[in-house]
């Protein structure tokens with residue numbers, strides 16, 4: 001039985017990795033993918049690219065998603081105590097033999113330059129190099145970390161939700177949130193998550209807000225969270241969210257005078273890369289379910305909503321406030337804000 005090992009950082013996994021792993025899998029009877037975790041070095045690589053830290057466990061989850069059902073085992077190897085290469089070669093060789101739960105006869109990789117070290121430190125174990133020129137998928141983890149949106153198509157599907165820019169469109173009722181969210185998703189050929197509280201109010205509560213109880217708001221928050229995750233999984237570089245748990249907390253307050261118990265556990269100021277706050281400067285549109293219609297109340301609602309964000313730890317001064325009085329300009333201003341978020345921050349495509 002031929003047992004093989006495919007080691008790597010996979011920071012993050014991409015098509016080049018996945019294809020090479022699948023080729024290796026076809027060349028042996030049992031394959032182990034071993035993720036090298038070096039907390040400090042990995043953290044520095046992420047930091048210098050301006051992206052959040054990608055932990056070893058996260059990479060293990062991503063690769064496990066990609067490779068499940070094939071009999072390939074994905075293992076995590078902690079190399080924190082190891083010296084950097086080339087001094088670390090000896091320690092690396094013994095650690096790899098401990099990590100892999102059975103003796104192996106071949107190590108697969110794409111680096112010709114590692115051959116000498118492998119021959120020396122893994123005597124009797126074959127070193128098989130696959131696509132060393134990266135001709136099929138000319139991409140590296142470094143390029144993806146530095147320019148994720150430019151190299152989006154190469155990023156493994158499981159890792160895309162991590163890189164997708166998350167844009168929340170918020171504001172009080174009748175500011176054009178839902179239409180703007182849909183339009184932005186269409187402009188960017190991507191997914192979005194619509195506010196489901198209104199459908200819930202219609203379908204479950206019968207349209208009458210007076211019949212809400214606290215458990216309804218807990219359920220709305222949970223359902224919204226699941227829907228957000230689904231949208232994120234199919235995002236193309238950016239994903240738009242029509243509401244969030246702070247808005248649900250706000251309406252829980254409006255209808256019942258208190259925030260339902262589980263709503264707050266879904267509030268996460270770190271979830272969004274950009275928050276667009278729509279001011280009530282377009283005309284009110286009555287739709288039979290809206291409650292807060294006169295202009296003074298709309299403005300008060302906006303201020304109360306922003307205060308609620310602040311109280312939950314959001315940096316409201318960083319929100320992109322949209323106050324144009326017409327829908328054309330509001331769309332233009334939102335597109336400009338999204339462009340800036342996508343290309344002026346980490347992963348500049350320029």
Ligand SMILES: NC(=O)c1ccc[n+]([C@@H]2O[C@H](COP(=O)([O-])OP(=O)(O)OC[C@H]3O[C@@H](n4cnc5c(N)ncnc54)[C@H](O)[C@@H]3O)[C@@H](O)[C@H]2O)c1
Pocket residue numbers: 007008009010011015016017020034035036085086092108109110111114117130131134135137138139140141
């Ligand atoms: N840096 C060193 O000198 C050194 C020496 C010995 C062993 N190692 C170990 O070797 C492993 C691989 O390290 P890495 O930094 O190359 O990991 P990596 O995550 O960048 O790549 C993993 C593997 O996929 C291959 N690969 C990457 N992009 C590819 C593409 N587009 N097409 C085809 N194949 C592609 C790489 O050549 C490598 O073999 C790690 O476990 C590391 O600890 C590193």
